[in-house]
Amino acid sequence: MKIKDANSGLLSNFEVIELLRSRGATQDPLGSFGSATHSECKVFDYLVQSAACNQTLESVQEFLLKVENISLTKAERLQVLNLRPSTAVEVHLIVEDCEERMSSSTVDELLETVRNTLPPPPEKPEEEDENAEADEVNDEEMDNAGAEEQEE
Secondary structure, eight states, X not given: OOOSSTTOOOOOHHHHHHHHHHTTOOSSTTOOOSSOOHHHHHHHHHHTTSGGGGXXXXXXXXXXXXXXXXXXXXXXXXXXXXXXXXXXXXXXXXXXXXXXXXXXXXXXXXXXXXXXXXXXXXXXXXXXXXXXXXXXXXXXXXXXXXXXXXXX
16 A cells, blocks of 8 residues: 555544444444454444544534634644533633633533534443443452551
C-alpha cells in the first residue's frame, strides 16, 4: 500500500465507524468476515459504545452548520462532535481558553445545539453498571486489606 497524502485531514468517530463497517468490522469476534483486522474490530467495539454510534450523516452535517457561528477551531468542533458534551464543565475542558472566547450564553447555546442535533449516546446495560459498582467495592476492600498489612 502506498500513502498518497499523509495526514490529509481529521476524521470524526462517526466517519471511522462508517469506514470500519464498510471493511466488515463487527462486534462479534467470530463474525468479522470482511477485510477488517482484529485491531480494527477492537476499535469498532469501542466506538459503537460511544455517542458516535447513533449519529447519522444528516445529524453531523446539521450540527456542523449550526455551530459555524460559534468561534470554535476545527479540532474543537471535532471534539464536541465526538464527545457530545452535556455540561458546561465538559465544554470548558474541550474549548481552549473557553472563559475568554465564549460567554456563558454561548456555552449554553452550544450545549443546546448538541442536545437538539446529535443523538444521545447508547445506554449502558445494567449489568455493566453493577459490575462497575462491584469493582469499586473490590478495589476498596483491597485498599483496606493493604492498609491492614502495612500496620502489622
